[in-house]
Amino acid sequence: MTTRTVRRWRQGGWIVLLLAPALIILVGFVTLPLLAALRYAFYAFDGLAPAGFVGLANFQTILFEAPYAAWTMRALGHNAIVFVCLMLFQNGLAYLLAFALLKTLPGHRLHQVIVFLPVVLSAVIVGFLWKLMLHPLFGVINAALGLIGIAPHPWLGDENTALGAIILTNAWHWLGFPALIFLAGMQRIGAETLEAARLDGAGDWVLLRRIIWPLVAPATTIVFTLTFIGSFNWFELPYVMAGLTGSPGGTTDVLGLYAYRLAFGSATAGLQDFGRGSAMAVLMFVFLAVVSAVALKFLRRREMEI
Amino acid sequence: MFAKTTRRLLLAATATFGMAMSFAAQAGEVTFWTWRQEDKAVYTDLFAAFTKSHPGITVKFEAFPNENYNTIVSTALAGGKGADVLHVRAYGGLEAMAKAGYLVPLDPAKVPELKNLPADALASETLRADGKIYAVSLAGQTVGILINKDLFASAGVAVPTNWADFLAAGKALKAKGITPIANGTATPWMDAVFHSAFTNPFLGPQFVTDVLAGKANFEDKRYVDALGHLLELRDMLPAGFTGVDYPTAQQLFSTGRAAMFVGGSFEIGPFRRANPKLNLDFIAPPAPAAGQPTHVSRWFDSGFAVNAKSTHSEDAMALVRWLATPEFAIPAAEKLGNISSLSNAANPDPLLGKVAELNKTAMPYIMLVHFRYESPTGSDLLQDGVQKMMAGTMTPAEVGKMVTDGIAKYYVPFQKK
Known part of the structure; x- marks a missing residue:
């Protein structure tokens, strides 16, 4: 062996060695479970063990048979509501906040930290905290509303307000993240561009709509894609605040909770069925991958156009 | 030099592994899984009494969170692992495990303690498909x-x-x-x-x-x-x-x-x-x-079963049989505050005694x-x-x-x- 070959081997060895841990973890905890779920989706389950290949029967059940089909559509509808609300309210507010932070008003650094702080908390902590604050009997929110004469309300127990309350909690939790992405996007626009616009007489509103919005298009693409994936994979917050069944009466049920219930059942009501649960998970994966890919392509083209 | 160290290391590892294996086999230790984390102290006490009447068998108590118990147990059983004796659910929850062949059916001839249980308690731990009993019911x-x-x-x-x-x-x-x-x-x-x-x-x-x-x-x-x-x-x-x-x-x-x-x-x-x-x-x-x-x-809410893949099946069966006797059931009912499934286990607590009385006209x-x-x-x-x-x-x-x-x-x- 020449010194050169030895060196090349050694270099290759190092690369393999450094990549191996990440690859092993990725394959062991992501790829293999994904493939297992894909396989299980085509099997019937008798109790806990696979009871034979059934083709597309599990998909047929969850998509077309009562009452599963209605449950699937209900959950999907809630995910869609979550996505639209988060895009409009969470990300809309984040965009305005980013602009306010961009202005470097007095104390902007402190505000930047405050806006971002909730993002570092775990969803479980945020969920419990807000569940306590929204509590119908002991909650601080009802107490505060009582001061201005509004009667106490079971926010998480009312079918009309439960999903909204959890969406608001999510917005509070994540607001800082899109705000930071938008802020980074805005900071990349040269100060002279904004200055020139101002000299031409553009006010804040015109600046936001006509100058900044098109120039932060790459940031919007990131925010849209992440919000989309987050909304359709939503699990922790509804699980902590509304329980596995999407209480009350399934009005906060989303695909993540539903897939978990189908697969693992619940100690107090349902049975396990890894086949149907896996089928649901596979559908979610395909839906997310396809829509994200199409949306990304569209948004990238939009970035070029504007 | 390098080869020598490797050989020594290998030798040492083999020796340690061999010792560990023989230790595990000798100890006669039965593992027990449950979702009742809060009952650890009670079970530990009761299992000490079991070891006293069954010298040579000790029980290792391990508890998992209630909400994840089904997931943990089903994953372990599917992989041929899991404790020797399992705390299992009743009715449909029991069937899910029994149907998959993960549990040992209890033969009334070999588990005479099943006589201590009333028919509806036995039914709660029976697989309807084969009519066999898979667990001894703990409590109603x-x-x-x-x-x-x-x-x-x-x-x-x-x-x-x-x-x-x-x-x-x-x-x-x-x-x-x-x-x-x-x-x-x-x-x-x-x-x-x-x-x-x-x-x-x-x-x-x-x-x-x-x-x-x-x-x-x-x-x-x-x-x-x-x-x-x-x-x-x-x-x-x-x-x-x-x-x-x-x-x-x-x-x-x-x-x-x-x-x-x-x-x-x-x-x-x-x-x-x-x-x-x-x-x-x-x-x-x-x-x-x-x-x-x-x-x-x-309703009857849970029972104890033997894992079909248990490597200590005889000891595990001895424990499950003991769990269906008044020696376990009476102190367990008193300390856990529940109503034993056993027909002949009187409850010394007046309030629980009253519940047992109400049970005489209970509906499912x-x-x-x-x-x-x-x-x-x-x-x-x-x-x-x-x-x-x-x-x-x-x-x-x-x-x-x-x-x-x-x-x-x-x-x-x-x-x-």
């Missing part, structure tokens, strides 16, 4: 009403025994500023408990017989009328009851803010620990009218006992329906239809021709 649970005797006395209200008196008592307690019933509807499984407690006296055992014979379904007038009575109780629940969950209801009752808690006999122990001063009683739900019979609801907790074997389970459907009905977004007739249609997917007598 009874649904009724826990009451705070002091609050009733201070309000000058007599403990009601029939429906009219019950509603009147609710009004009287409320007038004194006491929440009559602590329960809310935010936790779905509690809705099923609440439903069973109050509807069973109106339904009577004949209704269950008719449903099981295929002569009636949940759209039956008797059932819809019974559901309707639940709506009369809405005024007795805490303000904003649709948002009141299980822990909140427990707090309201244990702190003396509510006079009654509709729940299982398994609540007695935790309430005594939460507030030792609580002057507790356990009563049957109100009868439809004075002089008519009433019924508590009952129907969705768990009979309709939790296939999906969608009766429990899934009912919990959803009762929660909506109490919130006013479904009528009793709609709930009855939803439950019947859901169960009809697999229960032939409900299928419309």
Whole structure:
């Protein structure tokens, strides 16, 4: 062996060695479970063990048979509501906040930290905290509303307000993240561009709509894609605040909770069925991958156009 | 040099491994898995007594969180692992494990202790497909009403025994500023408990017989009328009851803010620990009218089984047999505060003794006992329906239809021709 070959081997060895841990973890905890779920989706389950290949029967059940089909559509509808609300309210507010932070008003650094702080908390902590604050009997929110004469309300127990309350909690939790992405996007626009616009007489509103919005298009693409994936994979917050069944009466049920219930059942009501649960998970994966890919392509083209 | 070190290391590793293996085999240690983390001290004490009567076998207690227990056990069993002795659920939950062949069937000839258990307890741990028993039942649970005797006395209200008196008592307690019933509807499984407690006296055992014979379904007038009575109780629940969950209801009752808690006999122990001063009683739900019979609801909730892949199956079987004897059942019932499934295990606790007395006219907790074997389970459907009905977004007739249609997917007598 020449010194050169030895060196090349050694270099290759190092690369393999450094990549191996990440690859092993990725394959062991992501790829293999994904493939297992894909396989299980085509099997019937008798109790806990696979009871034979059934083709597309599990998909047929969850998509077309009562009452599963209605449950699937209900959950999907809630995910869609979550996505639209988060895009409009969470990300809309984040965009305005980013602009306010961009202005470097007095104390902007402190505000930047405050806006971002909730993002570092775990969803479980945020969920419990807000569940306590929204509590119908002991909650601080009802107490505060009582001061201005509004009667106490079971926010998480009312079918009309439960999903909204959890969406608001999510917005509070994540607001800082899109705000930071938008802020980074805005900071990349040269100060002279904004200055020139101002000299031409553009006010804040015109600046936001006509100058900044098109120039932060790459940031919007990131925010849209992440919000989309987050909304359709939503699990922790509804699980902590509304329980596995999407209480009350399934009005906060989303695909993540539903897939978990189908697969693992619940100690107090349902049975396990890894086949149907896996089928649901596979559908979610395909839906997310396809829509994200199409949306990304569209948004990238939009970035070029504007 | 390098080769020498490697050889030494290999030798040392082999030796250690061999020692570990022989140690594990010699120790006669049986592992035990449960979801009852809170009962660790009690089980550890009881297992020490087992080791005393069975020298050479020790039991290692391991507990997992309740909500993840099914997932952990099913993953372990599917991989041919798991403890030697498993705390398992009953009815449909037991079938899921037994059907997959993960548990050892208990042969009555080799497990004579099965004689200690009544027929309905044995049925709760039997796989319907092969008629074999797979676990020894631990305890029965009874649904009724826990009451705070002091609050009733201070309000000058007599403990009601029939429906009219019950509603009147609710009004009287409320007038004194006491929440009559602590329960809310935010936790779905509690809705099923609440439903069973109050509807069973109106339904009577004949209704269950008719449903099981295929002569009636949940759209039956008797059932819809019974559901309707639940709506009369809405005024007795805490303000904003649709948002009141299980822990909140427990707090309201244990702190003396509510006079009654509709729940299982398994609540007695935790309430005594939460507030030792609580002057507790356990009563049957109100009868439809004075002089008519009433019924508590009952189910058997868990049991002990031997893992089919156990490497200590003889020792594991010895433990499971012992778990079906009064030597375990009597002290366990006393320390865990539950009603043993064994027919011959008397309970020294007066309150639990009273529950055991009420059990003599108990009706089955129907969705768990009979309709939790296939999906969608009766429990899934009912919990959803009762929660909506109490919130006013479904009528009793709609709930009855939803439950019947859901169960009809697999229960032939409900299928419309």
